[in-house]
Amino acid sequence: MIGLEVHVQIKTCSKVFTRVATGYGEPPNTLTDPVVLGLPGALPVMNKAALDASIKAGLLLGCEIAPVCKWDRKNYFYPDSPKNYQISQYDQPICLGGSVEIELPGAARNLMGEHRQVALTRIHLEEDVGKLNHGATDSLIDFNRAGTPLMEIVSEPVMHSAEEAFAYLTSLRATMIYGGISDCDMEKGQLRCDANISIRPVGQTTLGTKVELKNLNSISYVSAGIAHEIKRQIGVLERGGTIVQETRDFDGTTGTSQSLRSKEMAHDYRYFPDPDLMPVKIDASWQDRLRADCPELPFPKQRRFLERYQIPFTLASVLIWDRGLADYFEETARLCGKPQMAGNWIVNDLLRELGASGQTLAQSKVRPSHLAALVQLVDSGAVLTNAAKEIFIAMFASGETPGAIAERSGLKAAPADTGELEQWCRDAITASPKALAEFKAGKDSAINAFKGPVMKAAKGKANPKLVDETLRRLLAQM
Amino acid sequence: MADLIYQPITQLAAALDAKQISAVELTQAVIARTKAVNGRLNAFNSFDEADALAQAGASDARRAAGQGRGALDGIPVGLKDVIAVQGQPLTASSRMLAKFVSPYDATVTQQLKRAGAVLWGRLNCDEFAMGSSTENSAFGPAVNPWDLTRVPGGSSGGSAAALAAGTTVATLGSDTGGSIRQPAAFCGLVGLKPTYGLVSRFGLVAFASSLDQIGPFARTVEDAAIVLGAIAGHDERDSTSYRATIPNYRAELGGRRGPWKLGIPKEYFAAGLDPEIGAAVERAIAFYRSQGCEVKPVSLPHTQYCLDTYYIIATAEASSNLARYDGIRYGHRAAQASDLVDLYARSRAEGFGAEVKRRIILGTYVLSSGYYDAYYLRAQKVRTLIREDFLRAYQEVDALLTPTSPIPAFKIGEKSDPLAMYLCDIYTIGVNLAGLPALSVPCGFTSGGLPIGMQLIGQPFNESGLLAIAQAYERAHDWHTRHPSL
Amino acid sequence: MSQPTEFNIDHVAQLARLALTPTEKAQFAQQLGDVLHHIEQLGKVDVSSVEPAAHAFAVYNVWADDIPQPGLTVDAALQNAPAQRDHMIVVPKVVE
Numbered sequence A: 001m002i003g004l005e006v007h008v009q010i011k012t013c014s015k016v017f018t019r020v021a022t023g024y025g026e027p028p029n030t031l032t033d034p035v036v037l038g039l040p041g042a043l044p045v046m047n048k049a050a051l052d053a054s055i056k057a058g059l060l061l062g063c064e065i066a067p068v069c070k071w072d073r074k075n076y077f078y079p080d081s082p083k084n085y086q087i088s089q090y091d092q093p094i095c096l097g098g099s100v101e102i103e104l105p106g107a108a109r110n111l112m113g114e115h116r117q118v119a120l121t122r123i124h125l126e127e128d129v130g131k132l133n134h135g136a137t138d139s140l141i142d143f144n145r146a147g148t149p150l151m152e153i154v155s156e157p158v159m160h161s162a163e164e165a166f167a168y169l170t171s172l173r174a175t176m177i178y179g180g181i182s183d184c185d186m187e188k189g190q191l192r193c194d195a196n197i198s199i200r201p202v203g204q205t206t207l208g209t210k211v212e213l214k215n216l217n218s219i220s221y222v223s224a225g226i227a228h229e230i231k232r233q234i235g236v237l238e239r240g241g242t243i244v245q246e247t248r249d250f251d252g253t254t255g256t257s258q259s260l261r262s263k264e265m266a267h268d269y270r271y272f273p274d275p276d277l278m279p280v281k282i283d284a285s286w287q288d289r290l291r292a293d294c295p296e297l298p299f300p301k302q303r304r305f306l307e308r309y310q311i312p313f314t315l316a317s318v319l320i321w322d323r324g325l326a327d328y329f330e331e332t333a334r335l336c337g338k339p340q341m342a343g344n345w346i347v348n349d350l351l352r353e354l355g356a357s358g359q360t361l362a363q364s365k366v367r368p369s370h371l372a373a374l375v376q377l378v379d380s381g382a383v384l385t386n387a388a389k390e391i392f393i394a395m396f397a398s399g400e401t402p403g404a405i406a407e408r409s410g411l412k413a414a415p416a417d418t419g420e421l422e423q424w425c426r427d428a429i430t431a432s433p434k435a436l437a438e439f440k441a442g443k444d445s446a447i448n449a450f451k452g453p454v455m456k457a458a459k460g461k462a463n464p465k466l467v468d469e470t471l472r473r474l475l476a477q478m
Numbered sequence B: 001m002a003d004l005i006y007q008p009i010t011q012l013a014a015a016l017d018a019k020q021i022s023a024v025e026l027t028q029a030v031i032a033r034t035k036a037v038n039g040r041l042n043a044f045n046s047f048d049e050a051d052a053l054a055q056a057g058a059s060d061a062r063r064a065a066g067q068g069r070g071a072l073d074g075i076p077v078g079l080k081d082v083i084a085v086q087g088q089p090l091t092a093s094s095r096m097l098a099k100f101v102s103p104y105d106a107t108v109t110q111q112l113k114r115a116g117a118v119l120w121g122r123l124n125c126d127e128f129a130m131g132s133s134t135e136n137s138a139f140g141p142a143v144n145p146w147d148l149t150r151v152p153g154g155s156s157g158g159s160a161a162a163l164a165a166g167t168t169v170a171t172l173g174s175d176t177g178g179s180i181r182q183p184a185a186f187c188g189l190v191g192l193k194p195t196y197g198l199v200s201r202f203g204l205v206a207f208a209s210s211l212d213q214i215g216p217f218a219r220t221v222e223d224a225a226i227v228l229g230a231i232a233g234h235d236e237r238d239s240t241s242y243r244a245t246i247p248n249y250r251a252e253l254g255g256r257r258g259p260w261k262l263g264i265p266k267e268y269f270a271a272g273l274d275p276e277i278g279a280a281v282e283r284a285i286a287f288y289r290s291q292g293c294e295v296k297p298v299s300l301p302h303t304q305y306c307l308d309t310y311y312i313i314a315t316a317e318a319s320s321n322l323a324r325y326d327g328i329r330y331g332h333r334a335a336q337a338s339d340l341v342d343l344y345a346r347s348r349a350e351g352f353g354a355e356v357k358r359r360i361i362l363g364t365y366v367l368s369s370g371y372y373d374a375y376y377l378r379a380q381k382v383r384t385l386i387r388e389d390f391l392r393a394y395q396e397v398d399a400l401l402t403p404t405s406p407i408p409a410f411k412i413g414e415k416s417d418p419l420a421m422y423l424c425d426i427y428t429i430g431v432n433l434a435g436l437p438a439l440s441v442p443c444g445f446t447s448g449g450l451p452i453g454m455q456l457i458g459q460p461f462n463e464s465g466l467l468a469i470a471q472a473y474e475r476a477h478d479w480h481t482r483h484p485s486l
Numbered sequence C: 001m002s003q004p005t006e007f008n009i010d011h012v013a014q015l016a017r018l019a020l021t022p023t024e025k026a027q028f029a030q031q032l033g034d035v036l037h038h039i040e041q042l043g044k045v046d047v048s049s050v051e052p053a054a055h056a057f058a059v060y061n062v063w064a065d066d067i068p069q070p071g072l073t074v075d076a077a078l079q080n081a082p083a084q085r086d087h088m089i090v091v092p093k094v095v096e
């Protein structure tokens, strides 16, 4: 069984217990003050925004928000910890219970997999530590990160596989980003994951010895690390060995893990209430204010998209992970009234161009109104699909409206001269008596046999809708 | 003005306003006095003459420009060496911080600077404020000006000795279990421990966070009210700071006349009380009675548990507060260490003195796995009972009157047993556990010429009432006008 | 209450990161044994229905708004550092 402890940095302007700025990538030790450095006499003061964010996270994950929570000191010596205690929450965390909805991989790419709730134990708020840079003979400490607000989100040990852990992290990460709580950039250490793994051989009811796996610092390392650890534990048992309770460090580059320290030397953290901080009382109105600011989460959104817009899972499953993209889709669909077409354009064309250009959605010059106009041009037959693709690329580059581009570049579907079109249609029908007979016999799709020659005659520029109408009118007369 | 060095703030401020003296002259007098006597007293860990004279010059310039900042402008005030002053040493009388220079000001430091005070000297104390005699200083014990063979009390012994010897006009100390009141009593001064939360702790080197409080030493009650007025008030950098408007303590003194209802807790007059101190306090009680005050016996039944409760809570908090002194970011770092764990253990072993180590060990133990409930949690519950004792008494009386210390200043080296030393604090620690304001005011001398102090314990945040009760006594007695011959 | 005899000075000194000499260990063990013996009497107090007091005055929700303020310069931050390089604090190599 797998339980995950995820540390998520909260996106605040200042640190959790002092007002010096937070930041990433700044020159070493430029984001400190007496509190961050634990200088003699320095005292902590809570950051309201960090509390708000933690409560919001709890609301999004269906946790019970503690009516009262308090601060405890976790005492241990480590050079990245300036006071040699971490201000954390021990027996009265800010959120209890709750769950993360996960989606397992489907049988095929276009099929939705099973959904499941992964139960949470708790969420508590604490301060981040500094960063150690290890050299050949010594280590260097940068305290810029120290004091950044950090949520520790602890799951119950209820996951069974690396895939479930992956799905859990994907969903949790999206939830945090949706809520504006964190950017969860794992490269920047904004989301960090430790896993507790114990295996239970089939037929055995009690859990085996727990091994803690640390430094799973990218989502793919989480999967690889857990898969590796499960295999390692099975291997140990099969060789007749026993699992030692320990902490192991996973090295993503080599795909191997290494024992850190045996847990027999278990830490004695000597938790006690921090006398420098006052407890927090969270009433219903505070919760309500934050609840009003809680967005719809990815999976409820996916259910709504599938039902309301009747779009295929392949589209919905892409659109939901990015709140901006999902909003973009909804706006485009609303403006053009063609959700599936809108979805296709976004998932296939827009994402491709964004990826190629390195732009974010917010930077894109193609706004929902532009895309909706293009969808309508295609839908009305005024622009053919191939031409529309060209228009899209031009529109992505320039930000012009699709109508203007079509007009300027002659990409509008031809011909307005119905006399010519009618003649091409007559020729096509005459040229294929077999299809004519089939159509007359009631096989509607036989009409398609005439369209190719008409298009060919029109050099591809005929309005398909008009071709269809003209053919039907002529056929009805025959 | 004759004998500048023993004048109270009130007199000196009047002289400064009347241009009879200048702040520079006053500061020079204090510097000269310090240089003359500190070799015998060891009350100062360090001082910065040039800096003090510059501050005094700035004060004179303000007054000359009609921009004087009030009673403290130009008045030398000494700070216990546990209060941060930007650019000045902050040693906590520890080898650990012997070379530490603070990059920031404590809130009280900023408040005193704003009031125009001339910050003068870093005053000796027990290491990290742990002790009752100032013998636990890494820089040698401070000495009692009334008897150079005796301790000035502690832990703010330097703050008391410096003021009693006329090397400054007022001082700040910190009081975790009596560390202002007991040295005030030993040195014949007024010493006030404010209500917990009234004065910001930001920039005070923490000993026991839930008990520590900064307060003034002064020659008179009115002086104490002036200094308190400067340093009291809400500070957004201290989460335990009290949110309320602060009265003008000095102005309120005049308006409060009593009579008051005074409670005499019988547990504070038990065995172990020096008879001369007991008699002096009885005379003070008789005085209040003669002034129309109602004096009644009260009981604080959990008094016998104060010492144990205190030593559990104080050492537990200290063990955590002092973990930051590890030789990594600042402070003493051991020269020869084989690895990181060794570096911690050696730096701390070399940097801390015996009493600090003892308390860290005790505090670590009472918090350690399996003992938390039996010690720390239980002590916190008993703390509740101790506080309730006081609050119950305040339903009947305005303030409590007790001896400050069971004994007068003792000989240097006399109390080598830690437990015997801890017992010196039995009358003062209950106040810290309950978070109450209390002061010590001179109430006599022993036959051997040692000062005696009595303690008045007030209701939460009613410092005005407490000061008024003390001043009523002070006005009718002249103990505070006597000075040691040095 | 726990018996003072359980007081393991080596273990506690290790937790507290204090390298004590044998003399200090013997002395502290004896002195703290006395103190712990004195403390035993707290066990007599009936605290069954008493709330613990973490603070002298219970106040809730003391916080500040999330508005950054200037901190220390690098020089001020490192002015007391026993060893530094590249604007960082140097410590013996940390091996977990």
Ligand SMILES: [Mg+2]
Pocket: A005, A152
């Ligand atoms: Mg954890």
Ligand SMILES: [Zn+2]
Pocket: A007, A126, A152
């Ligand atoms: Zn954590």
